[in-house]
Amino acid sequence: MSVLPPVRKDRIIGQLPKCFNRGAALNTDDEFHNKVKTACQQQRTGTVGFKISKVIVVGDLAVGKTCLINRFCKDVFDKNYKATIGVDFEMERFEVLGVPFSLQLWDTAGQERFKCIASTYYRGAQAVIIVFDLTDVASLEHTRQWLEDAMKENDPTSVLLFLVGTKKDLSSPAQYTLIEQDAIKLADQMKAEYWALSALSGENVREFFFRVASLTFEANVLAELEKSGSRRIGEVVQINSNSNNLYATSKKKQTNCCQ
Ligand SMILES: Nc1nc2c(ncn2[C@@H]2O[C@H](COP(=O)(O)OP(=O)(O)OP(=O)(O)O)[C@@H](O)[C@H]2O)c(=O)[nH]1
Numbered sequence: 001m002s003v004l005p006p007v008r009k010d011r012i013i014g015q016l017p018k019c020f021n022r023g024a025a026l027n028t029d030d031e032f033h034n035k036v037k038t039a040c041q042q043q044r045t046g047t048v049g050f051k052i053s054k055v056i057v058v059g060d061l062a063v064g065k066t067c068l069i070n071r072f073c074k075d076v077f078d079k080n081y082k083a084t085i086g087v088d089f090e091m092e093r094f095e096v097l098g099v100p101f102s103l104q105l106w107d108t109a110g111q112e113r114f115k116c117i118a119s120t121y122y123r124g125a126q127a128v129i130i131v132f133d134l135t136d137v138a139s140l141e142h143t144r145q146w147l148e149d150a151m152k153e154n155d156p157t158s159v160l161l162f163l164v165g166t167k168k169d170l171s172s173p174a175q176y177t178l179i180e181q182d183a184i185k186l187a188d189q190m191k192a193e194y195w196a197l198s199a200l201s202g203e204n205v206r207e208f209f210f211r212v213a214s215l216t217f218e219a220n221v222l223a224e225l226e227k228s229g230s231r232r233i234g235e236v237v238q239i240n241s242n243s244n245n246l247y248a249t250s251k252k253k254q255t256n257c258c259q
């Protein structure tokens with residue numbers, strides 16, 4: 001019997017959410033990978049349903065990391081700035097294609113003096129969300145450094161990257177168009193998926209986190225399928241090699257015995 005309450009109705013994902021901009025997307029597929037859909041239908045997702053995937057949120061101070069997480073997790077917005085000291089985290093439970101899936105969202109401090117505490121929590125992330133302020137070009141430029149720091153603690157080949165511009169409500173259409181061009185170029189170089197949103201209005205916030213949850217889930221199921229596939233091959237090899245060893249050992253013993 002599960003001790004956890006059922007997943008909230010507004011955290012159920014049945015379709016792969018669309019990317020924000022096809023020019024800077026981790027994938028442009030319309031649906032979940034066929035292998036993933038089949039595995040979910042056949043309940044062959046291994047440990048994915050019991051796992052908690054770590055997501056870290058990094059970026060300059062006051063770009064809106066905490067507000068973004070709070071808008072999604074608690075549906076609140078605070079216009080007063082309260083710096084995050086070190087780190088904070090929120091848990092979010094989803095159900096993706098009928099399989100429970102949890103994200104642990106780590107909200108880190110952007111202030112330089114807390115950076116060394118925050119960076120100790122970077123390790124083991126499955127997704128990294130690098131946040132900048134759409135009204136502050138310098139915060140976009142600094143995302144390279146945030147990426148570099150986050151990647152020192154993680155495996156670049158398996159981490160999903162998102163480059164997220166916040167405070168969309170504050171930027172004029174002209175200003176937005178300009179910074180978006182640079183952000184898309186940078187996202188492309190980083191191999192990150194680009195999003196623009198507003199924690200104040202809530203624009204794109206839910207869509208963005210659904211995308212993070214879905215792509216992280218998909219990567220987890222594919223890794224699990226690969227692991228179970230190789231385990232099967234490995235098992236055969238192991239049985240053969242074990243029996244060979246046994247044979248060799250017993251033969252050797254016999255030889256020794258006869259000497
Ligand atoms: N207009 C507007 N203001 C925002 C938005 N998101 C955040 N802010 C404001 O920006 C300020 C900083 O937001 P935080 O979320 O605390 O910033 P942070 O990135 O967590 O900052 P640190 O914890 O110091 O790293 C606050 O005053 C927020 O109200 C947004 O989407 N629109």
Ligand SMILES: [Mg+2]
Pocket residue numbers: 065066067082083084107108109110
């Ligand atoms: Mg904060």
